[in-house]
Amino acid sequence: MSTPGVLEGIERDAYHVKLPKRSKFAMSGVLQPVDLNVGRSPARKRARYEDLNDSSESGRWSLNRSDSSIEDDNGVGRLDCDVEDVLTDDDTIFCKNEPSAIDVSCVSMTPNTRNQQLSLLESSLTKDSLDKLTLGEYDALLVKKPVIRPNSKINYFDLLSDEIILQILRCLPKWYLRDISVVCRRFNRLTKDESLWTRLDASNKHLYPGDLGQILSKQVIVLRLARSEITYPPIMSDCKAALHDFRSRLLYLDLSMASVSTDSLTALLSKCNRLKKLSLENVPVNDAVLIALSANKDIEVINFAMCAGIMEDGLKYLLANCRKLRELNIAWTNLNTSSIQYLCKNLPTTMDRLNFSGCRKLLSDKHVADLVTSCPRLRELDLSDCTTISGDSVRNITTLEDLNFLALSRCYLIPYKSLLYLKKIYSLAYLDIHGGYYDADEMKMVQEALGAKVQINKFKFSSVARPTVGLRKSSIWNMRVRD
Numbered sequence: 001m002s003t004p005g006v007l008e009g010i011e012r013d014a015y016h017v018k019l020p021k022r023s024k025f026a027m028s029g030v031l032q033p034v035d036l037n038v039g040r041s042p043a044r045k046r047a048r049y050e051d052l053n054d055s056s057e058s059g060r061w062s063l064n065r066s067d068s069s070i071e072d073d074n075g076v077g078r079l080d081c082d083v084e085d086v087l088t089d090d091d092t093i094f095c096k097n098e099p100s101a102i103d104v105s106c107v108s109m110t111p112n113t114r115n116q117q118l119s120l121l122e123s124s125l126t127k128d129s130l131d132k133l134t135l136g137e138y139d140a141l142l143v144k145k146p147v148i149r150p151n152s153k154i155n156y157f158d159l160l161s162d163e164i165i166l167q168i169l170r171c172l173p174k175w176y177l178r179d180i181s182v183v184c185r186r187f188n189r190l191t192k193d194e195s196l197w198t199r200l201d202a203s204n205k206h207l208y209p210g211d212l213g214q215i216l217s218k219q220v221i222v223l224r225l226a227r228s229e230i231t232y233p234p235i236m237s238d239c240k241a242a243l244h245d246f247r248s249r250l251l252y253l254d255l256s257m258a259s260v261s262t263d264s265l266t267a268l269l270s271k272c273n274r275l276k277k278l279s280l281e282n283v284p285v286n287d288a289v290l291i292a293l294s295a296n297k298d299i300e301v302i303n304f305a306m307c308a309g310i311m312e313d314g315l316k317y318l319l320a321n322c323r324k325l326r327e328l329n330i331a332w333t334n335l336n337t338s339s340i341q342y343l344c345k346n347l348p349t350t351m352d353r354l355n356f357s358g359c360r361k362l363l364s365d366k367h368v369a370d371l372v373t374s375c376p377r378l379r380e381l382d383l384s385d386c387t388t389i390s391g392d393s394v395r396n397i398t399t400l401e402d403l404n405f406l407a408l409s410r411c412y413l414i415p416y417k418s419l420l421y422l423k424k425i426y427s428l429a430y431l432d433i434h435g436g437y438y439d440a441d442e443m444k445m446v447q448e449a450l451g452a453k454v455q456i457n458k459f460k461f462s463s464v465a466r467p468t469v470g471l472r473k474s475s476i477w478n479m480r481v482r483d
Contacts, residue, residue, distance in 0.1 A: 157186075165190055174200060194219045194249075201474070201481040203227055203254075210236035212264075216271055217241045219249045224481040226279075226467075230260040234267055241271055248272045254467040254476045256281040256303070266292050277477050279303035279467045281329075290314030294321040301327040301477070303465040305355070312339045315346075323348045329465035331382070332358035344370040351375040355464040357384040357407070368393040372400055382462050384409040384432070391418030398424045407462065409434035416442040420449040431456050 157165065169177065169190060174197075181191040197218035203226040213235030215223065235241050241248070248271045255265075256279045265285065269275075269292035276299060286309045293299070294317040302325065304310060310333050319325075325348050335343070340359060344367045347354070354375065356363065363386040372378070379402050383389065390413045397406065403425050408414060409432050416438050422428055431446075431454055438446070447456055463469045467476035474482050 162190060166193055166195060169196055192218065198222065199479075199481050200224070205229075207231060207234070209233055210239065212268060213239040213241040216246075216248050216250065216268075221249055222252045222476065222479055222481055223250055224254045224467075224476050225258050226254050226256040228255075228258050228260075230258060230264050232261055232264045234260075234264045235271070246271060247274070249274065251276045252467075252476055252479060253277070254279045255283055256467060258283055262286045262289055262309070265289050269293050269295075272296060275299050277301040277465075277467070279465070279476075280307055281466070282306040285309045285314070287311055287314035287317075291317045294318045297321050298324055300324055301465050303329045303467065304333055305329045305331045305466070307333050310335060310339065312336075312342050315339055315342055319343075319346045319348070324350055326350055327353040327465040329355040329462070331355045331462065335359065335362065337362055340367055341370075344368075345374060347371070347374045349375060349377065351378060353380040353464045354378060355382040355462050357382045357386065357462065359386045361388050363389060365389055365392040365396070369396045372396050376400065377402055379403060379427075380405040380464060382407040382464060383411065384434075384462075385411075387412055389413065391415055394418040394421055398422060400425065402427055404428065405430040405432075407432040407459075410437070411435075412437050416446055419446050422454075423450050428454055430454070430458050432459060433457065434460065 169180070172180070177191045177196065181188045197220050199222040200215060200218075200220045201224045202215065203224045205225075206229045207225075209231050210233070212230055216235070217240035240246060250272050251274055253272070253275060260268075260283060262284060265280075265283070266288045269289060273295045275293075275296040278293070278296075278299060278301070281303050282305070285304075285307050290310070291314060293302075299322050302322075307330075310330070319342075328347070328351065330343070340362055351374075354371075356371070363383070365388075368383070368389055369392075376399075378400050381397065381400070381403065382405075383393070384407045387410070389411055394408075394414060395418070397403065398421050404427055406422070406428065408419075411433075412435070419431075419433070422431065428450070431450065433443075433446075434457055443456070447454075450456075474480060
């Protein structure tokens with residue numbers, strides 16, 4: 001027979017099942033008449049039965065501490081199961097029809113199979129209780145955590161209009177749109193919407209053959225390709241831009257210091273006829289490029305600074321068709337004498353800012369006289385490093401009544417006394433005469449003659465027609481290139 005006191009302690013610790021507070025099974029004495037099956041009890045609380053041959057007693061239950069296989073138990077804390085009794089996903093029988101639910105059973109009841117669980121339940125409850133307890137009722141007693149299951153059949157993007165999705169896509173970087181376009185047909189259609197490609201910054205990039213054609217096909221309006229490498233051919237036959245009747249919406253294009261061949265540049269400009277502002281700084285050109293550019297009759301700003309290959313024939317096509325030019329930077333382009341003469345006589349009267357610096361020994365006083373006659377509305381003129389002009393050019397410049405900025409740096413043949421005539425220009429606010437060819441006394445006399453309203457040597461570099469000035473790397477001509 002078993003000792004009641006010992007069994008009661010063992011049964012309370014090892015076989016306590018979590019029941020509702022008002023359950024009729026949580027009554028006193030329900031576990032007392034149970035004949036415990038030793039082989040099915042948890043290993044950590046398993047009592048060893050000792051058969052004492054030399055004792056008058058037939059046997060007794062023992063929790064002998066001297067047995068090395070039994071770990072010490074002080075009766076406090078949670079009793080963890082052995083490794084061999086750990087319940088796995090395949091062993092659990094609780095809510096088999098709901099694999100994602102989380103079932104919690106008694107911490108010490110961790111058998112490996114369904115039969116062990118049911119046997120353990122039978123050994124801890126009376127027959128009357130077992131008859132009343134069905135499997136469904138047993139599952140109802142288990143503690144479960146609610147699990148929210150996402151319904152994968154609902155596509156919430158189908159509930160949104162195209163306008164809302166486009167607004168979301170507009171907040172993403174451009175390089176993400178290519179990955180999004182392969183998600184589904186609807187996303188592929190929306191990522192090609194022209195409203196997403198109004199502005200594009202592809203500077204410092206390597207464009208493979210056909211990439212530029214893909215960009216033009218998206219109808220970009222503001223495009224920055226500064227310091228990019230464009231591989232020939234720029235336009236392939238598999239894009240919309242290759243169509244004969246295609247015309248780009250491109251208005252503002254920055255190709256400053258880009259690595260592009262004249263053939264690629266000609267192919268690009270032949271697709272554009274609406275350009276307003278263009279920068280080709282330090283990019284080689286030829287007559288074919290200028291002829292293709294002349295189709296943009298509304299162009300207002302051109303930056304040719306440090307371009308090589310500008311000849312008189314190309315200039316004739318350009319200036320004959322582009323009569324709305326307001327800003328032109330043609331500095332350090334190694335123009336020959338005939339090209340300089342043609343420019344000075346045929347520049348449009350709409351010219352507002354002109355940079356003609358770097359002509360050195362080729363620009364003469366006669367050319368300056370023709371220039372101010374052709375462009376009487378000039379507000380900014382840069383003739384720096386034109387070493388052959390003299391004081392006569394300064395007298396001709398004084399006829400420009402709207403002149404606000406004048407640069408005559410390193411024009412060594414202009415005496416300081418000739419600069420005193422500039423006081424006739426009431427609108428003059430800035431004068432640059434860098435180069436150190438005037439001493440301090442002469443500079444002082446010029447400043448006194450012009451008055452305090454004229455600031456001398458305020459700027460070191462010209463900003464005429466240049467797309468970016470200073471640290472504004474995310475804009476061209478004060479327009480953003482990044483959304």
